[in-house]
Amino acid sequence: MAETNQMEKIVSFCKRRGFIFPTSEIYGGLANSYSYGPYGVELKNNIKKMWWKKFVQKRPDIVGMDGPILLNSKLWEASGHTTGFNDAMVDCKKCQKRFRADHLVKELTGEDMEGELERMTQVLQTGLKCPECGKSDWTEVKKMSQMFSTEMNGVEGLIYLRPETAGAIFSDYKNIVDSMRVKIPFGVAQIGKAFRNEIVARNFIFRIREFEQMEIEYFIEPEAEWEVMFEKWLDEQEEFALSIGAKKEDLKRYEHPKAKLSHYSRKTVDTEYNFPFGFGELFGLAHRGDFDLSQHSKFSGQKLDYFDQTNNKRYTPHVLEPTVGLDRLILTAICAGYTEEKLENGEERTVLKFPNAVAPIKIAVFPLMKNKPELVEKARGIFENLSEQWMCEFDDNGNVGKRYRRQDEIGTPYCVTVDFESLEDGAVTVRDRDTMRQERIQIAELESYFGNKLN
Numbered sequence: 001m002a003e004t005n006q007m008e009k010i011v012s013f014c015k016r017r018g019f020i021f022p023t024s025e026i027y028g029g030l031a032n033s034y035s036y037g038p039y040g041v042e043l044k045n046n047i048k049k050m051w052w053k054k055f056v057q058k059r060p061d062i063v064g065m066d067g068p069i070l071l072n073s074k075l076w077e078a079s080g081h082t083t084g085f086n087d088a089m090v091d092c093k094k095c096q097k098r099f100r101a102d103h104l105v106k107e108l109t110g111e112d113m114e115g116e117l118e119r120m121t122q123v124l125q126t127g128l129k130c131p132e133c134g135k136s137d138w139t140e141v142k143k144m145s146q147m148f149s150t151e152m153n154g155v156e157g158l159i160y161l162r163p164e165t166a167g168a169i170f171s172d173y174k175n176i177v178d179s180m181r182v183k184i185p186f187g188v189a190q191i192g193k194a195f196r197n198e199i200v201a202r203n204f205i206f207r208i209r210e211f212e213q214m215e216i217e218y219f220i221e222p223e224a225e226w227e228v229m230f231e232k233w234l235d236e237q238e239e240f241a242l243s244i245g246a247k248k249e250d251l252k253r254y255e256h257p258k259a260k261l262s263h264y265s266r267k268t269v270d271t272e273y274n275f276p277f278g279f280g281e282l283f284g285l286a287h288r289g290d291f292d293l294s295q296h297s298k299f300s301g302q303k304l305d306y307f308d309q310t311n312n313k314r315y316t317p318h319v320l321e322p323t324v325g326l327d328r329l330i331l332t333a334i335c336a337g338y339t340e341e342k343l344e345n346g347e348e349r350t351v352l353k354f355p356n357a358v359a360p361i362k363i364a365v366f367p368l369m370k371n372k373p374e375l376v377e378k379a380r381g382i383f384e385n386l387s388e389q390w391m392c393e394f395d396d397n398g399n400v401g402k403r404y405r406r407q408d409e410i411g412t413p414y415c416v417t418v419d420f421e422s423l424e425d426g427a428v429t430v431r432d433r434d435t436m437r438q439e440r441i442q443i444a445e446l447e448s449y450f451g452n453k454l455n
């Protein structure tokens with residue numbers, strides 16, 4: 001119950017404070033879909049930037065790309081998605097509630113029966129009760145495609161909204177190899193929307209039908225010592241989770257049992273985060289062999305291999321695939337940062353203890369009073385100057401104590417207040433979110449002060 005309360009608190013906090021809203025709300029909403037509000041979009045952009053910096057900007061062996069959502073349908077035939085990207089569903093005949101069968105069976109029995117449709121049907125029919133209505137009257141467990149489809153002028157047949165971003169990386173593999181002089185091992189990274197017609201969307205933005213992924217296909221030599229690289233990728237994924245504020249003790253790894261792996265995969269390990277509703281997959285890492293390039297080569301009739309000049313040999317590279325859901329990272333950052341504190345004076349405050357790089361607003365600038373033009377003018381000047389480099393907010397509403405609380409709630413690391421003394425001594429009060437300590441800093445030094453703190 002405590003966990004549910006924590007999640008409910010976070011969902012309503014996100015709405016109240018402009019992070020994440022239920023979408024199309026004025027029309028009654030749309031099946032667990034959300035919009036990112038003004039602070040949510042900053043948070044999202046910051047996490048994207050941090051990921052791109054770590055995995056593209058600072059990596060000489062990784063390049064980026066940005067493919068479209070709509071791709072040639074043959075691609076999804078080759079990857080096996082058109083026929084094989086299914087989830088198992090089951091309906092309660094009494095209350096008509098629909099469930100994802102493997103999740104339901106796991107919840108009710110503790111056993112992972114993913115992919116075992118008949119067994120799940122049998123187990124449910126031993127009298128397991130519907131968590132919604134308490135009755136036991138189930139349909140058979142059936143497969144349901146997760147692919148969203150649409151039509152495009154000038155194109156025959158259905159086309160699909162990509163269910164993962166990886167597809168375009170494989171179909172553009174040849175263009176990247178031909179244009180970029182990449183040398184194995186190398187990676188291609190992409191951030192973008194993916195669409196899955198999930199049977200049940202739930203747990204806020206943890207499981208939604210339109211979400212964003214940040215994926216890398218890392219191409220390696222077939223004979224390479226992949227186990228070492230695999231471990232390194234796991235560590236890098238963990239490092240990234242820590243950099244957005246997750247605590248190490250809230251992360252754990254889950255290795256998929258060999259028997260459940262796809263025939264082409266040598267190893268798959270998920271990194272899970274301890275959300276208020278329990279551990280859930282945040283990152284995935286899979287060794288996919290040469291399955292993807294071989295399939296796309298077979299279906300397209302094009303050679304998708306690599307010529308290793310140093311060793312004078314040609315081969316189809318194998319691939320390691322580190323992937324993560326951006327929305328799940330955002331939820332992680334919010335859950336990890338969300339803190340309710342009792343202060344020494346007995347007051348309570350809610351603080352989002354975001355790392356600086358994650359915080360949507362870096363600095364809030366206040367004139368002590370809004371009806372004193374000299375203060376307002378000076379504060380505006382400071383805002384204009386600092387906002388050249390950082391996302392800042394100008395606020396002249398209500399008393400300063402309340403303004404501090406508001407910034408604490410949205411996770412702003414620093415507040416700058418212009419008071420009457422500032423007009424005399426050219427200094428302002430800078431207040432730190434976590435320690436709540438205040439210090440006087442010369443206006444002329446603010447840029448270098450924040451440069452040291454924030455950059």
Ligand code: ATP
Binds near residue numbers: 205207281327
């Ligand atoms: P799950 O088992 O939770 O359905 P998955 O194993 O199908 O996830 P992948 O295909 O590995 O997920 O997708 C890569 C990443 O995309 C996941 O690690 C997760 O962070 C994210 N992701 C997958 N499905 C969703 C979704 N419906 N909503 C939000 N993020 C998602």
